[in-house]
Amino acid sequence: MNEAERPTVLEVQDLVVRYGQQTAVDGLSFSISRGEIFGLLGPNGAGKTTTLSVIEGLRKPDSGRVVIDGVETLHAPLAVKAKLGVQLQASSFQSELTIEQIARLYAGLYGLSLPQRQIRERLADVGLQQEITKPFKKLSGGQQQRFSLMVATIHNPSILLLDEPTAGLDPQSRRQLWDRIEGSRKRGGSILLTTHSMEEAQAVCDSVAIIDHGRLQAFGAPKDLVAMHRDDPRVQAVAHGDVTLEDVFIGLTGSAIRD
Ligand SMILES: Nc1ncnc2c1ncn2[C@@H]1O[C@H](COP(=O)(O)OP(=O)(O)OP(=O)(O)O)[C@@H](O)[C@H]1O
Ligand SMILES: [Mg+2]
The missing domain is CATH 3.40.50.300 (P-loop containing nucleotide triphosphate hydrolases)
Incomplete structure (x- = not known):
């Protein structure tokens, strides 16, 4: 085109x-x-x-x-x-949840019911497979950035x-x-x-x-x-x-x- x-x-x-x-x-x-x-x-x-x-x-x-x-x-x-995909700032993520739980929560907010396997695949895509049980605030700056970009685009x-x-x-x-x-x-x-x-x-x-x-x-x-x-x-x-x-x-x- x-x-x-x-x-x-x-x-x-x-x-x-x-x-x-x-x-x-x-x-x-x-x-x-x-x-x-x-x-x-x-x-x-x-x-x-x-x-x-x-x-x-x-x-x-x-x-x-x-x-x-x-x-x-x-x-x-x-x-x-x-x-719209909007990259959220760190403070907007629920601090007590693991990043896997946060990803599932945001998928749900956009009306997607992604199975656990797919959520984990998306986390692995951004190199966070070792981090799935961590809360957002325990990630490094670069990891936080990759995670928030992944969440911002979860609904294409x-x-x-x-x-x-x-x-x-x-x-x-x-x-x-x-x-x-x-x-x-x-x-x-x-x-x-x-x-x-x-x-x-x-x-x-x-x-x-x-x-x-x-x-x-x-x-x-x-x-x-x-x-x-x-x-x-x-x-x-x-x-x-x-x-x-x-x-x-x-x-x-x-x-x-x-x-
Ligand atoms: N909530 C607010 N209340 C009052 N003034 C504001 C508010 N937010 C921004 N401003 C003012 O409006 C103008 C534009 O601010 P804005 O944050 O949109 O700029 P920006 O281009 O994003 O700047 P930067 O590159 O520093 O992020 C500035 O003069 C700023 O001081
Ligand atoms: Mg600005």
Whole structure:
């Protein structure tokens, strides 16, 4: 299937989110196609996590809408949840249960009744066969990450949302995570992720949106963005040699540190 024929999985349209006086997301629009790895990039405080929380249905936007597989999230929140895979944070897992019990519990929440054998196979797939009787908090950081990604995809979601999935991972775990994300894409899944590593975004994302102050600054395939902004004086001013996605990012969003 060529890119133009790929169905749209997620559409964010004119999203506005305010926290009191502050506008965190300010008229943001972008869309993601089936089988695409999409990077939402932006400096600290740009509005990435806020955007994800609206897509996840955790926060109501002040205006604008989110459409997943043709369904507007506000109209059918439960139907939409079944299409989403969200990587949960450590604190969301029940601390007294073993990871095998947690996996079974989450499969059940998505309406799947997986037999014990299949649950164990999935745990073995992510290298946790020795760990099945441990509670989540006794796993190492990398093991926790693999487990939460496995649980997030247990129901084969249309789109997987990952907020800074590689933060704090060692190079081995990071490489393994990318292999898993690629695997999920090969099975037709789409992924929306955030990262502060422009190198990573350039290497793995099919397309990226660079946002700042809740507004879209640039959108497209990393190599197209580099080609498009290569001669921008703001980008030239920060580039050393060949222009990279990071140069484009800093050129468009400025060098000042954010809170
Ligand atoms: N619950 C909240 N209440 C008030 N303000 C908030 C809240 N959450 C985020 N903000 C503010 O909204 C803006 C966007 O924050 P958000 O967490 O979406 O940014 P981000 O792009 O995810 O940043 P980071 O890269 O640091 O994770 C920031 O200015 C932040 O201080
Ligand atoms: Mg964030």
